[in-house]
Amino acid sequence: MPLTDVSIKKASIKEKDYKQSDEKGLYVLIKKNGSKLFYMKYRFNGKEKKLSFGPYPEVTLKKAREQRDDARALLRQGIDPSAHKKAKKAAHQLNSQNSFQSIALEWFETKQADKTPGYQQRVLRALEHDLFPSIGNTPINEVTAPMLLEALRKVEDRNAIETAHRDKQIASQVFRYAIATGRAERDPAPDLKGALKTPKKRHFSAITTPKEAGRLMAAIDQFEGTPVVKAALKLSALFFCRPGELRHLKWSDINHEELRIELVAEKTHQQHIIPLSEQALTVLRELRDLYPYIGEDEYIFPSARGRSRCMSENAIRVALRTMGYDNNTMTAHGFRAMARTLLDEVLNYRVEWIEQQLAHAVKDANGRAYNRTKHIEQRTKMMQHWADYLDQLKAQALAGNVITANFGKAN
Structure with missing residues (x-):
């Protein structure tokens, strides 16, 4: 007699497991612990086997019969439903691993x-x-x-x-x-390609005129924040590297013999060299004097919360705001645009030297990327000239008389 939901629900618990049969091999096993499990009995290649469909009532009688019918369909095709179920489970696990x-x-x-x-x-x-x-x-x-x-x-x-x-x-x-x-x-x-909306082009705000650059350098010189943040502001202008590169600099990145910083560029992942001007060396010495017992593997610009982490990415932005520069006027990244513009348009340095110093992917006439030491002598002179130029602009800003003339032509 076929099973019904009522008969399954009312099935009594006995001292031993026992079966209640449905049709076409389907039955429910009543366990002595009270659980009720659906199974299907079938024969494949002359051997009697069984296939589990799950517990009742999570699996309803209707669902169990559908699974039984699916299994019988596989049998008619010469497929063992138990092996098929294992294969599906293995495929699901593989798909999960390869999700x-x-x-x-x-x-x-x-x-x-x-x-x-x-x-x-x-x-x-x-x-x-x-x-x-x-x-x-x-x-x-x-x-x-x-x-x-x-x-x-x-x-x-x-x-x-x-x-x-x-x-x-x-x-x-x-x-x-x-x-x-x-x-x-x-x-x-x-x-x-072409399916997404086109984002509006947004450039980092930056100061790019000699007059405003001089005022900025004067404001940095008069900044009353922490020595670490003040040094970071000064070196942002002198190094014009990416803000993340500056924040993550360690004392071990300084090559004292060659007077330069050697790091891996954040964007291109290529070796990059920053020649140290006299002004940059002075800032670094003053900063080191504040922390005479720090190790070479420690950050040059540590976090205010502890020396185990570097300065926050918001530190320079907040400092610029404190000095009166909002995000629409000057950003931490804007020091790069300031240097790029003034070195090219005012100091007349070759663009490829500037681009190399910005750690951009510059290539030669044959399409090969310049190595990290390319034009290092010229770039060393350029970085010193840039530091001297910023000092001149700052002095004129403090004197209230900024001149926009060419401060020495590059050789």
């Missing part, structure tokens, strides 16, 4: 370990908040361009256009990593 999320996290651990903490946090946030909710559980080889676009559209919907483009770049790096490790065949991100 976009699992591979993205593996990529993050492998490829982002050498990045700054701030950059790592931004990448992880993009993955967790923007990409994982939509495509995280999908096997990476099954993620299509429309699926990725749907995830990025949600980012666009909150008017974060630039973030959507960055998310696309991050996703593309994950796909390329999966290709390199043999778990994906292609990167769908390039298929989205």
Whole structure:
């Protein structure tokens, strides 16, 4: 007699396990502990076997019968339903291991370990908040361009256009990593070319005239903040490296014999040299005198919260605001634009020397990237001239008489 929900519910618990049969091999096993489990009995290749469908009432009688019918359909095709179930489970586990999320996290651990903490946090946030909710559980080889676009559209919907483009770049790096490790065949991100909204071009605010540069240097000279932040402001102007590179400088990055700083450029990941002017050396000596017992592997610009971490990325921005410069006037990154403009348009230095000192990817006539020591003698003279020029502009600003003439032509 076929089973009913009522008969299963009312089945009494006995001292031993026993079965209640339905039809076509389906039965429910009543356990002595009170649990009720659906099974199907069948024969395959002359052997009697059984297939589990799960516990009642999580699995309803109707669902158990549907699973039984599916299993019988497999038997008619000569497929063992138990082996088929194991294969599906194994495939699911493999897909889980090869999901976009699992591979993205593996990529993050492998490829982002050498990045700054701030950059790592931004990448992880993009993955967790923007990409994982939509495509995280999908096997990476099954993620299509429309699926990725749907995830990025949600980012666009909150008017974060630039973030959507960055998310696309991050996703593309994950796909390329999966290709390199043999778990994906292609990167769908390039298929989205032109599909995302175009972000408005935004440039870092910067002072680019001699008069305003002089006033800025005078304001820095009169800044009453902490010695570390004041030194960072001075060296931001003298070094014009990327703000993240400046904050993460360590005393061990200084080559005292060659009088220069040697680091790895934050964006290009290439070796970069910053020749030290006399003014820069003075700032560093004064800063070192404040902390005579610090080690070579410690940060030049430590955090106010402890020397184990570097200065906050907001420290210079807050200092500039304290001095009266808002984000629409001058930023920490703006020191680079200031140097780029004045070295070119006022001091007349060769553009390739300036670009090399900015740690941009400069190439020669044959398309080869210049090595890190290219034009180092010329750049050393340029950096000293730049420091002297800033001193002249500051002196004239303090005297109330800034002249915009060419302060010496580059050779």
